[in-house]
Amino acid sequence: MSSTAAVGTPSGLRLPRWAAPAGAAALIVAAYLVFRGTGTLPHDKEAPQFLAVTELREWIDEHRNDNPLFLYFLNYIRLFVGSLYDLFAGALTALGWPGLTGVLGGLAWLAGGRRVGLLAVAGVSAFGVLGLWQSSVDTLALVAVAVLLSLVIGVPIGVWAGRSERVRRAVTPVLDVMQIMPTFAYLAPLALFFHIGAPAGAIATMIYSIPPAIRITALAVSEVSPTAVEASASLGATRRQTLFKVVLPLARPTIALAVNQTIMMALSMVVIANLIAAPGLGGDIIRGLSRAQVGIMLPAGVAVVVMAIVLDRMTTALARRGPHTRPRRIDLAAAGALAVAGLALIPVLPRAWPESWTLDVTAEINAAVRWAETSWYPVTTFVKDQTSLLLLNPLESLLTSAPWWLVALTVLAVAWRVSGPRAALTALGCLLAIALLGTWEHAMQTMTTVALAVLVTLVIGLLLGVAAARSPRYSAVQRPLLDAAQTMPAFVYLLPALALFETTRFTAIFASVIYAVPPVVRLVEDGIRAVPAEVVEAAVSAGSTPGQLLWKVQLPMARRAILLAANQGIVMTLAMVVVGGLVGAGALGYDVVVGFSQRTDFGLGFVAGVATVLLGVMLDRITQGADRRPSPQRRKST
Amino acid sequence: MKIRLLAGLLALGMAAAGCGGATVESSPSASAGAPQGGSSSSAGTVKIAINPWVGYEASANVVAYLLKNELGYTVELPEIKEQLAWEGFENGSVDVIIENWGHPDLKKTFIEDKKVAVEAGSTGNKGVIGWYIPKWMADKYPDITDSKNLNKYADLFKTSESGDKGQLLFGDPSYVSNEDALIKNLKLNFKVVVGGSEAALIKGAQQAQEQQKPLLFYFWDPHWLFNKTQLVRVNLPAYTEGCDADPKKVACDYPEMDLDKIVSKKFADTGGKAYELVKNFHWTNEDQNAVANDMTNNGMTGEQAAKKWVEANTATWQAWIPK
Numbered sequence A: 001m002s003s004t005a006a007v008g009t010p011s012g013l014r015l016p017r018w019a020a021p022a023g024a025a026a027l028i029v030a031a032y033l034v035f036r037g038t039g040t041l042p043h044d045k046e047a048p049q050f051l052a053v054t055e056l057r058e059w060i061d062e063h064r065n066d067n068p069l070f071l072y073f074l075n076y077i078r079l080f081v082g083s084l085y086d087l088f089a090g091a092l093t094a095l096g097w098p099g100l101t102g103v104l105g106g107l108a109w110l111a112g113g114r115r116v117g118l119l120a121v122a123g124v125s126a127f128g129v130l131g132l133w134q135s136s137v138d139t140l141a142l143v144a145v146a147v148l149l150s151l152v153i154g155v156p157i158g159v160w161a162g163r164s165e166r167v168r169r170a171v172t173p174v175l176d177v178m179q180i181m182p183t184f185a186y187l188a189p190l191a192l193f194f195h196i197g198a199p200a201g202a203i204a205t206m207i208y209s210i211p212p213a214i215r216i217t218a219l220a221v222s223e224v225s226p227t228a229v230e231a232s233a234s235l236g237a238t239r240r241q242t243l244f245k246v247v248l249p250l251a252r253p254t255i256a257l258a259v260n261q262t263i264m265m266a267l268s269m270v271v272i273a274n275l276i277a278a279p280g281l282g283g284d285i286i287r288g289l290s291r292a293q294v295g296i297m298l299p300a301g302v303a304v305v306v307m308a309i310v311l312d313r314m315t316t317a318l319a320r321r322g323p324h325t326r327p328r329r330i331d332l333a334a335a336g337a338l339a340v341a342g343l344a345l346i347p348v349l350p351r352a353w354p355e356s357w358t359l360d361v362t363a364e365i366n367a368a369v370r371w372a373e374t375s376w377y378p379v380t381t382f383v384k385d386q387t388s389l390l391l392l393n394p395l396e397s398l399l400t401s402a403p404w405w406l407v408a409l410t411v412l413a414v415a416w417r418v419s420g421p422r423a424a425l426t427a428l429g430c431l432l433a434i435a436l437l438g439t440w441e442h443a444m445q446t447m448t449t450v451a452l453a454v455l456v457t458l459v460i461g462l463l464l465g466v467a468a469a470r471s472p473r474y475s476a477v478q479r480p481l482l483d484a485a486q487t488m489p490a491f492v493y494l495l496p497a498l499a500l501f502e503t504t505r506f507t508a509i510f511a512s513v514i515y516a517v518p519p520v521v522r523l524v525e526d527g528i529r530a531v532p533a534e535v536v537e538a539a540v541s542a543g544s545t546p547g548q549l550l551w552k553v554q555l556p557m558a559r560r561a562i563l564l565a566a567n568q569g570i571v572m573t574l575a576m577v578v579v580g581g582l583v584g585a586g587a588l589g590y591d592v593v594v595g596f597s598q599r600t601d602f603g604l605g606f607v608a609g610v611a612t613v614l615l616g617v618m619l620d621r622i623t624q625g626a627d628r629r630p631s632p633q634r635r636k637s638t
Numbered sequence B: 001m002k003i004r005l006l007a008g009l010l011a012l013g014m015a016a017a018g019c020g021g022a023t024v025e026s027s028p029s030a031s032a033g034a035p036q037g038g039s040s041s042s043a044g045t046v047k048i049a050i051n052p053w054v055g056y057e058a059s060a061n062v063v064a065y066l067l068k069n070e071l072g073y074t075v076e077l078p079e080i081k082e083q084l085a086w087e088g089f090e091n092g093s094v095d096v097i098i099e100n101w102g103h104p105d106l107k108k109t110f111i112e113d114k115k116v117a118v119e120a121g122s123t124g125n126k127g128v129i130g131w132y133i134p135k136w137m138a139d140k141y142p143d144i145t146d147s148k149n150l151n152k153y154a155d156l157f158k159t160s161e162s163g164d165k166g167q168l169l170f171g172d173p174s175y176v177s178n179e180d181a182l183i184k185n186l187k188l189n190f191k192v193v194v195g196g197s198e199a200a201l202i203k204g205a206q207q208a209q210e211q212q213k214p215l216l217f218y219f220w221d222p223h224w225l226f227n228k229t230q231l232v233r234v235n236l237p238a239y240t241e242g243c244d245a246d247p248k249k250v251a252c253d254y255p256e257m258d259l260d261k262i263v264s265k266k267f268a269d270t271g272g273k274a275y276e277l278v279k280n281f282h283w284t285n286e287d288q289n290a291v292a293n294d295m296t297n298n299g300m301t302g303e304q305a306a307k308k309w310v311e312a313n314t315a316t317w318q319a320w321i322p323k
Helices: A002-006 A017-037 A048-062 A068-129 A133-165 A165-180 A183-194 A197-220 A225-233 A239-276 A281-290 A295-322 A329-345 A362-401 A404-419 A421-436 A441-468 A472-487 A491-500 A503-530 A533-541 A546-557 A558-573 A575-581 A587-597 A599-626 B002-014 B054-071 B082-091 B105-113 B135-140 B148-157 B177-187 B198-212 B265-270 B274-282 B286-297 B302-312 B312-320
Strands: B046-047 B074-076 B096-098 B116-136 B166-170 B190-194 B218-222 B233-235 B257-264
Touching: A002 A404, A017 A404, A048 A183, A048 A599, A068 A133, A068 A183, A068 A197, A068 A295, A068 A329, A133 A165, A133 A197, A133 A239, A133 A281, A133 A295, A133 A491, A165 A197, A165 A558, A165 A599, A183 A197, A183 A239, A183 A575, A183 A587, A183 A599, A197 A239, A197 A362, A225 A239, A239 A281, A239 A295, A239 A472, A281 A295, A281 A491, A281 B198, A295 A472, A295 A491, A362 A441, A362 A491, A362 A503, A362 B046, A362 B198, A404 A421, A404 A599, A404 B233, A421 A441, A421 A599, A441 A472, A441 A503, A441 A546, A441 A558, A441 A575, A441 A587, A441 A599, A472 A503, A491 A503, A491 A575, A503 A558, A503 A575, A533 A546, A546 A558, A558 A575, A558 A599, A575 A587, A575 B116, A587 A599, A599 B105, B054 B074, B054 B096, B054 B116, B054 B274, B054 B286, B054 B302, B082 B105, B082 B257, B096 B116, B105 B257, B116 B135, B116 B198, B116 B265, B116 B274, B148 B166, B166 B177, B166 B198, B177 B190, B198 B218, B257 B265, B257 B274, B265 B274, B286 B302, B302 B312
Parallel strands: B046 B074, B166 B190, B166 B218
Antiparallel strands: B096 B257, B116 B218, B116 B233, B116 B257
């Protein structure tokens, strides 16, 4: 971008650089003032588009038991996944807590040595201590099934995509949709095709967790050095031999990362999967929500976080290990001893976690939350009211009262300027599709909250990221907090948020900020750290103060990372649109919830889900020009 | 466990062996693995869906407790939202919905058209949906409980979400609702703000009473919240038979609903004593609120609360047990 300034027109008449954007902005403002209130597209709950989708749903529902697609295909998938789940749940339950602790501890020790091994033992025990043994086992089984299916299907597709540019280009948009589509929006269709229960839950989880398996495997395979492949080919290896003997072993550490990310995604889906009657920790969380008690939800949330941390450390340790290092003999012995000890104890100890060993802190947590609610309330209401008054309401009325064509033109102009013609046309296409789908007004309202949430996320993310980049000690303190914020199911912090900010759009913004800040902080921190040390030294020796160093050197040089952070902030915020609909954000998020809850509004919910995806793609295209597309493992790195 | 797995594989094999494809009914059990292998000695398994509100859970737990301890059944309690639970009748993942609030559309689809479910009589609970305010408001403005005077106080109910109108807070979209039509037809200067969940309503009500904050919201009885927070109902024009026939023209209060039980056709035909017990189950709003309150506010699990009620009310439930 900076080069455009230098290549000014040589002619005599030279406008300042800001003249064109300023002129365009003035034109848009003038057009808005003239045409305000005309050409708006108000929301119609019974638009023909919605009704058509609802009818289609009814038709499919009626033919579920005589349509060959169901009889010979979908129902078998359901049966297969159901048996697989029963197999896993049965095996894990049969192990009981002594066996599971021993076996998982042993595996963890094998993967990452003593520290990870002990962490796993402590983690598995924590499920019992929290009083959530059975739910945790069910969740573990569900995650195991989803991850297994994701890898069995995803890794081959990933390998293929890594070796063929054409396949990669065909697969990428599908994966984008799978990731931006609100999970709620495909629960209802899934229940239609696979009914409710554990199999449907496992399939829903798999849909959400398969994209990283494909993306990262493709990246791993495409990054294998071409010389190695050539050398292998020139030695007379067949394509098959090259793939299995050269490419895959070299790509192994990155593929291990794919496994890691797949597990993390699956874990973040288990709560939502409970809404279609999948068993596990999600049930405890939803129960806490319906009783308005954080004390019930928090332990279950902590169990999810603990599970994520244990599995993350295990798979990361595997990924870090070189392709040919074997575990030391002493580690093998220790791991084996742990597993055998656990298995040997199965007949001795009760299989269910003894109730006297659990710790019930429900009442204490509830009391603490209540205290915070009552004593912070005056401050939080003030913040909420001012934000709504000064930012949310004006922006929302601006977007909803502007004619649709003016909004479209503005989007086109901004996207063109930032990201070039191709991206601009895609963005425009998405916006027009939203209008055609009949969700314009709600999309504009959703855009308001998303815009503000992204803004807040960026401000907080920049502050924390800069602080972490400057002080390694602070960074170390902050890291586990970020881990927890990212893996803690969002439902858990909805209740305190509701109590502090009531059922408002602000509550939704608050929740999505918590969810979206961690990756932004990480990207900013990485970006500033990546500024070469020589540059920093040169600036310091030239006499820069720390403030000057930050503003004149570090931030400008980290610009790309910061823009990528903004892009990620948008994607993450959109993922929270539906959760926001549960606490008062209304608009598209609520439509999706309505569609999920009422059969007659199925179409509305489904279309709102599609509109959310379109909104996501549009915002992504507008901002992507600032930086090329994010690399896949950064999309949702933990 | 092994048996269940075998059964699953067997079902798969049988289905593959030319019964003309698999229908959903032949699927293996869809719910959570029962702890410690469902032993063969039990009388059978009953699946009672748990819809997400505590009053429902209270009823379900009491019935489950009696099924287990008096009749020796195994009981599974899968957690499913209202409308999805009805779909569970079709594939056998749900046998019983223990507390149903109206839903004539679902009754038509699943009972009349698909014939996979049947009604199993009243629960004895009376469901009352209505508009509520915190008690302090009724004390301070005595005439506010008449909906005709609501416009006079609309300013009080203004929030950051409702603009220049008063706010009427609504809950989960799966609830029965006439709110928009009522506001329009009664010419009220109010706007429905959608909370999106029961939690949004409960938190709002608790705060409104504690912090003396104005709030008008949609709520229902029986609910444990009435044991904890004082709420007063706003009187809408009285319900008369048929005044809610056209959803767009509704201008009257909600009718008192007789909550009932719905069971799958298969369970009604083959459920034996378990079905008899479900059919006989009949109690009062006070009974339900007592159990729900123990579960929500006294830190008891559903099973503990059910046990407490069962031990204190032998006479009531003895009559439900089939001879």
